Amino acid sequence: MRAKELMFKFWVILSGIIITVITFGLFLYILYKGIGVVTPEFIIGSPKGIPLGTQGGVFPAIMGSILSGLISGILGGVLGLCTAIYLNYYCKNEIIRKYILNALQCLAGIPSVVIGLFGYTFLVVGLGISKSLLSASITLTVMIIPFISIRMKKALEETSKEQYISSLSLGIPKGYTIVKLIIPSAFKYIMTSLGLGTVFAMGATAPIMYTGVVIVSGVPGKLTDPFMALPYHLYILVNEGLSVEMAYGTAFVLIVIVLFINIACHFTGKNEDV
Amino acid sequence: MIIRTEDLSVYYGYKNILKDVNVTFEKNKITAIIGPSGCGKTTFLKSLNRTIEEYGGKTEGNIYLNNEDIMNIPVQKLRNRIGMVFQTPVVFPFSIYKNMTYAPIYYGERNSQKLKETALKYLKIAGLYEEVKGDLDMQATKLSGGQQQRLVIARCLTVNPEVILLDEPCSALDIKNTANIESMLLELKKDYTIIIVTHNLAQAKRIADYVIYMEDGTVVEMGKTDDIFDCPLDSRTKEYITYMKN
Numbered sequence: 001m002r003a004k005e006l007m008f009k010f011w012v013i014l015s016g017i018i019i020t021v022i023t024f025g026l027f028l029y030i031l032y033k034g035i036g037v038v039t040p041e042f043i044i045g046s047p048k049g050i051p052l053g054t055q056g057g058v059f060p061a062i063m064g065s066i067l068s069g070l071i072s073g074i075l076g077g078v079l080g081l082c083t084a085i086y087l088n089y090y091c092k093n094e095i096i097r098k099y100i101l102n103a104l105q106c107l108a109g110i111p112s113v114v115i116g117l118f119g120y121t122f123l124v125v126g127l128g129i130s131k132s133l134l135s136a137s138i139t140l141t142v143m144i145i146p147f148i149s150i151r152m153k154k155a156l157e158e159t160s161k162e163q164y165i166s167s168l169s170l171g172i173p174k175g176y177t178i179v180k181l182i183i184p185s186a187f188k189y190i191m192t193s194l195g196l197g198t199v200f201a202m203g204a205t206a207p208i209m210y211t212g213v214v215i216v217s218g219v220p221g222k223l224t225d226p227f228m229a230l231p232y233h234l235y236i237l238v239n240e241g242l243s244v245e246m247a248y249g250t251a252f253v254l255i256v257i258v259l260f261i262n263i264a265c266h267f268t269g270k271n272e273d274v
Numbered sequence: 275m276i277i278r279t280e281d282l283s284v285y286y287g288y289k290n291i292l293k294d295v296n297v298t299f300e301k302n303k304i305t306a307i308i309g310p311s312g313c314g315k316t317t318f319l320k321s322l323n324r325t326i327e328e329y330g331g332k333t334e335g336n337i338y339l340n341n342e343d344i345m346n347i348p349v350q351k352l353r354n355r356i357g358m359v360f361q362t363p364v365v366f367p368f369s370i371y372k373n374m375t376y377a378p379i380y381y382g383e384r385n386s387q388k389l390k391e392t393a394l395k396y397l398k399i400a401g402l403y404e405e406v407k408g409d410l411d412m413q414a415t416k417l418s419g420g421q422q423q424r425l426v427i428a429r430c431l432t433v434n435p436e437v438i439l440l441d442e443p444c445s446a447l448d449i450k451n452t453a454n455i456e457s458m459l460l461e462l463k464k465d466y467t468i469i470i471v472t473h474n475l476a477q478a479k480r481i482a483d484y485v486i487y488m489e490d491g492t493v494v495e496m497g498k499t500d501d502i503f504d505c506p507l508d509s510r511t512k513e514y515i516t517y518m519k520n
Contacts, residue, residue, distance in 0.1 A: 165328050166364040166426070170377045170433050171354030180376070185367050 034252025063219040064227035072140035073198030080148030108146035113206035120210035134223040136212025140201040148197040155189030195265025199258040205231040230254040276301040281335035304468045306482035314491040315471040323356035357435035361442040363422035365414035400428035420451025440470040
């Protein structure tokens with residue numbers, strides 16, 4: 001019995017170590033391989049060289065990724081938060097609640113390439129919106145909604161039901177209670193969910209391949225412009241055999257942006273004065 | 275008489291928690307509800323301002339507030355008139371001052387001077403002002419349990435209710451804090467009607483004017499405190515009181 005206990009403890013600790021080593025190893029490896037390429041010219045320049053992308057920089061891709069991530073993060077955040085509020089505070093019917101939760105689970109399970117195909121068929125072909133920042137952002141929003149909704153639902157549950165009911169007991173309606181008490185109380189968790197959703201969207205390639213991203217373009221000036229994105233640029237650099245070094249540089253930039261957004265969301269939540 | 279119930283029953287799903295409760299609560303008096311755990315005291319309390327509905331409970335029968343059926347009063351207005359304080363002190367994760375101005379701001383008070391006056395007035399009534407007067411911007415969660423409970427009562431008073439429901443407000447407090455709350459309640463009854471659920475029979479005896487004894491979701495007996503404690507009419511009441519005394 002004691003041997004089994006020790007084996008279990010050993011395996012649990014080993015699993016933790018493996019995950020930590022993989023995570024930090026991956027980060028450090030990409031940072032190590034990419035740092036040599038990352039210069040000011042790489043950050044603020046456009047792709048150059050023949051074939052295109054073997055020289056120059058990734059500025060349009062940085063801006064494209066940030067813009068598509070932010071738009072889908074905002075859209076997904078609003079929809080996700082409202083869905084979470086509905087599920088936690090307004091949905092009285094248990095069947096409807098389960099149906100919505102199951103729908104979110106199903107949506108979360110759909111491969112991103114299928115969501116991309118749906119976005120292309122519905123937005124680009126069906127509604128006639130061109131391959132653009134808008135189409136891609138909406139498609140990314142569909143992808144991250146279940147991810148954000150479930151996390152925001154849990155975030156709102158962090159606030160005790162007693163607080164919610166104490167506010168109602170003062171004769172204060174649900175809406176005011178949610179806006180003035182529940183959301184500020186769960187702000188840190190909400191921001192963290194939003195940050196994770198945004199970086200999830202920024203890292204996705206498949207949903208934007210059919211809906212808005214192109215190999216080369218400038219910084220999108222309006223929502224209907226096509227755009228470059230870091231993950232797709234990385235995919236092209238490797239897939240077409242253009243430059244593995246530049247691909248690592250691109251991955252480096254993407255990881256730094258992702259880390260920055262995560263840290264910013266964490267501290268935004270932490271500093272919120274409630 | 276300020277509140278009267280008529281054949282009040284409460285259900286959680288198909289489970290009948292309260293059965294045909296008929297009681298009255300006198301104005302500006304303290305009524306204590308006592309009884310063994312699980313007898314429906316808290317459920318009864320929660321049904322008086324329809325908080326029970328937030329827990330999925332359903333009521334049958336009638337509850338009258340000043341002879342007006344509470345189902346005819348908009349639920350927010352009802353909860354404004356019948357405030358509630360829970361067993362565990364539930365302070366909002368704001369500063370002490372923001373806890374005190376949370377409800378007045380909702381009710382439209384924007385004048386910062388008036389908000390401050392309201393906050394200080396009720397902190398004083400709750401006997402908390404002297405302890406926190408220099409720290410109104412401090413997070414309320416940093417107060418002690420007894421202070422938090424008094425803050426919650428003070429916050430409840432900011433909406434000027436007619437009735438205050440208290441669900442075992444001292445169960446997590448020490449003797450000193452319990453004494454503070456009890457003396458505050460004795461002061462408050464001059465202006466408010468107080469209904470308190472308590473397991474502490476000594477507390478009921480000390481502060482209550484009337485006592486209701488409940489068992490298995492029904493009211494066994496109600497009457498003046500001395501009558502219930504000294505010469506209960508029902509043998510079940512007598513048994514419970516004797517058991518708890520020992």
